Structures are given as C-alpha cells and as structure tokens.
Amino acid sequence: MKATIKACANLALIKYWGNAFSELNIPINDSISVSLSELQTTTTLEFYQDEDQLILNDSPVSGEGRQRFDFVLRHFRMLTGVTDNVKIVTTNNFPTAAGIASSASGFGAMAHALYEASGLDYSDLQVSSLARLGSGSASRTIHPGFAHWHRGADHETSHATQLAPPNNLRILVTITSPEEKPLSSSKAMLRSKESSPFFAQRGNTANDHIPYLKKALLEWDFATIGEITQREANNLHAVINTTEMGIYYWNRTTVEIIHRIKQLQTSGIPCYYTMDAGPQVKVLVMPEHVKEVEKSLAEIDDIKRIINSGVGFGSQVTQDHLF
Ligand code: PMV
Numbered sequence: 001m002k003a004t005i006k007a008c009a010n011l012a013l014i015k016y017w018g019n020a021f022s023e024l025n026i027p028i029n030d031s032i033s034v035s036l037s038e039l040q041t042t043t044t045l046e047f048y049q050d051e052d053q054l055i056l057n058d059s060p061v062s063g064e065g066r067q068r069f070d071f072v073l074r075h076f077r078m079l080t081g082v083t084d085n086v087k088i089v090t091t092n093n094f095p096t097a098a099g100i101a102s103s104a105s106g107f108g109a110m111a112h113a114l115y116e117a118s119g120l121d122y123s124d125l126q127v128s129s130l131a132r133l134g135s136g137s138a139s140r141t142i143h144p145g146f147a148h149w150h151r152g153a154d155h156e157t158s159h160a161t162q163l164a165p166p167n168n169l170r171i172l173v174t175i176t177s178p179e180e181k182p183l184s185s186s187k188a189m190l191r192s193k194e195s196s197p198f199f200a201q202r203g204n205t206a207n208d209h210i211p212y213l214k215k216a217l218l219e220w221d222f223a224t225i226g227e228i229t230q231r232e233a234n235n236l237h238a239v240i241n242t243t244e245m246g247i248y249y250w251n252r253t254t255v256e257i258i259h260r261i262k263q264l265q266t267s268g269i270p271c272y273y274t275m276d277a278g279p280q281v282k283v284l285v286m287p288e289h290v291k292e293v294e295k296s297l298a299e300i301d302d303i304k305r306i307i308n309s310g311v312g313f314g315s316q317v318t319q320d321h322l323f
Contacts, residue, residue: 002046003117004321007109008312009039009094009102010140010147011171011274011282013229014206014213015236018189018199020151025136025186026158028203030210031149032217033140035312036171039094041102043109044322045117047084055089056106064184072107072134075155076114079130088113089322094173094307103185105315107134108141112315127315128159135186144314146217148210164217166311170290172283173307174297176253185277188240188247195244202239206232226272226284233274240277249278253302257281264296 010033020028054061054069061069069088077083088110092102111131115122124142132139133155140147143162152158192199209228216224240247254275261273261283271285271293285293290308297306 001117001119002044002321003113004042004044004318005109005112005116005315006318006320007041007043007105007112007141007315008035008037009041009105010035010108010137010312012137012140012276013146013225013232013274014209015232015276016136016149017185017206017236017239018193018203019136022190024155024158025132025139026154027136027149027151028200029206030151031137031140031206032163032210032213033137033147033149034169034171035141035144035147035166035314036173036309037166037312038307038309039092039105039173039312041090041092041105041109042318042320042322043088043090043106043113045086045088045110045113046323047082047086047117050085050087052085053087057091064187068107068134069110072110072130073114075133076111076130079126080118080120082118082120086114086117087323091322103135104137104141107131107138108315110134111138112142112317116317125159125161129155132158137185142315145311147314148214162314163214166313167220168287169311170285170287171309171311172285172290172293172297173309174257174281174283174303175305175307176251176257176279176281176303178304181249181278183247183277188243188277191247192239192243196239196242198235198239198242202235205235222270222284222286226270229274229284230272237275250275251279253300254279254281256300257283257297257303260296260300264293269293 145165149160
C-alpha cells in the first residue's frame with residue numbers, strides 16, 4: 001500500500017531543548033508551536049519487499065538522518081507488527097537542515113505516512129509519538145494551527161495535542177544562509193545538557209511559560225505571545241552559547257535582524273523575533289503590519305530570501321504521489 005503526506009514545518013514559540021530520557025526524546029519541558037503553511041515536506045511511502053530505501057530531495061539519505069529513520073521504522077514495526085520493507089521518497093520546498101525545522105516536517109510526514117499506508121486504524125496521538133522518535137519537534141507537526149507537546153513520562157504519554165486552530169498570524173521566515181548547520185540540534189542539546197550551567201533552569205522557565213502562553217493564544221493577546229516567544233528564543237540561545245566551548249548558530253545578518261526588530265518595536269510596531277538551532281530569524285507579525293516590517297527588512301542587504309508564511313494545516317493525506 002502507498003500513501004502520500006504533505007506536512008508543514010512548525011516553529012516553536014516555547015522551545016524544546018534537551019531530554020529527560022534521550023533515547024526516546026522524552027523532553028525536560030513542554031513546548032508550544034505554530035504550523036507554517038509555506039514550508040512543506042511531501043513524502044510518499046510504499047510498503048514493498050525490496051530493502052528499505054529513503055530518498056530525500058533526489059539523493060539516498062545516509063549518516064545520522066538514516067540512523068534516525070531506521071530507529072523510527074524499528075519502533076513502528078515493534079508497535080504495529082507490520083514487517084514489510086518500505087520505500088520513502090521525500091522532498092522539501094525549503095532549505096534542509098538549516099534551522100527551519102526540516103526534521104520536524106520530515107519525521108512528521110514519515111510517521112503519518114507509515115500509519116496511513118499500513119491501512120491500520122490510528123490516532124493523531126500515535127502519529128505524534130512515533131514522529132517524536134525521529135526528532136522531538138516532529139511530535140508537534142500533525143496538528144493544524146498551534147500545538148502543545150506534553151512532555152509526558154514515556155513513549156505513549158509524550159505527544160502533542162492541538163491547542164488552537166489556524167488564524168491570520170503571519171510569520172516572516174528570513175533566510176540568512178541556505179547552508180546546512182554545523183551541528184544537529186539533537187547533538188547540540190546533548191552537549192548543552194552536559195555542560196551549560198543554565199540548561200536545567202531554561203527547561204524550568206519554559207515549563208513556567210506554558211500556562212501564560214496557552215492563555216494568551218486562546219485569548220489572542222498578541223503582545224504577550226510575542227514577549228514570551230522572544231524571551232524563549234533568548235533563553236534558548238543563552239544555553240546554546242554557554243555550552244562547552246560555545247556553540248554559535250547565528251551569523252552577522254541574524255544579529256542585524258534582531259536589532260532591526262527591536263527598533264521596530266521601539267517605534268510602536270508589534271513584531272517579535274525568534275530563532276532556533278540555525279541562523280534564520282522568524283518574525284511574528286499581524287497582517288496589518290506585514291508591509292512595514294517587510295520593507296524595513298528589505299533594507300538589510302544580506303538577507304537571501306524572506307518567506308511570508310501563514311499558519312499551516314499540520315499534516316494531511318494527499319493523492320499527489322511522488323512515485
Ligand atoms: O526536534 P529537533 O531535535 O530538531 O530539535 C528542535 C529544537 C529547536 O528547534 C531549537 C526548538 C524546537 O522546539 O523546535
């Protein structure tokens with residue numbers, strides 16, 4: 001049987017950074033994300049008899065990516081009893097592994113496609129838990145709009161639920177470099193856990209932020225949403241930068257954009273920045289201020305591209321098979 005899934009990347013407003021139990025990606029804190037309509041992965045998966053195959057953007061996947069794929073597959077087989085081999089072909093419409101959550105949409109699409117192609121009955125929560133094994137943030141992919149990943153205590157209880165449906169928020173994804181990041185987030189968070197003096201405190205603070213952001217999202221209090229999001233990004237990078245020998249994902253343009261957003265805030269324009277394990281900056285802004293913010297960012301020479309995204313549909317089944 002064959003299935004094709006289109007999955008949106010997601011952007012963490014409250015960040016995941018580190019695990020209580022690393023092997024299964026059971027995190028130290030809950031996190032909250034928004035689905036991104038313009039950043040999509042398409043994955044076609046078919047059960048067949050030949051050996052397992054994974055092709056990403058036209059090339060076979062090897063190394064860390066392949067190991068994680070095998071790990072998800074092993075668990076899927078264990079959980080469902082399905083033993084057939086699989087062929088997976090997957091494409092992203094945005095730069096892979098550059099800090100815009102390609103692993104989230106990639107593993108989200110893969111987990112969803114495995115269940116869909118198997119013909120078994122399944123729930124969103126099962127897809128979420130399976131996706132988490134490939135990449136923690138992938139647990140939040142399946143839901144349209146805003147998702148809440150409950151850290152839980154084991155494989156079954158660590159999954160995401162939908163928090164709020166899509167609305168008219170815009171997210172400007174500024175690409176400052178299309179290159180792959182030097183260190184994957186899963187490796188970097190392990191190193192942070194071992195060596196940043198602020199690692200545990202950041203996780204506690206993130207958990208403390210959860211009820212405030214939840215309330216703000218449900219009431220649509222954009223100023224509070226933006227303030228918490230920006231604070232979370234700052235806390236995340238404080239931990240990353242204080243990891244043994246310092247890890248630096250930012251480049252000069254990343255810093256220039258942060259300054260620009262702060263200037264816009266001072267001039268009364270509600271827009272807020274956030275960054276993940278990469279040099280790109282994502283800016284939250286409501287539709288009525290998009291033009292002003294885009295115009296201001298266009299003055300920064302080194303921005304390669306700005307993707308103006310809406311709130312996405314999570315992941316869904318389509319008939320547009322890739323093979
Ligand atoms: O899911 P991973 O292992 O790619 O880690 C994601 C980490 C951040 O993007 C920095 C934060 C998050 O919650 O998405």
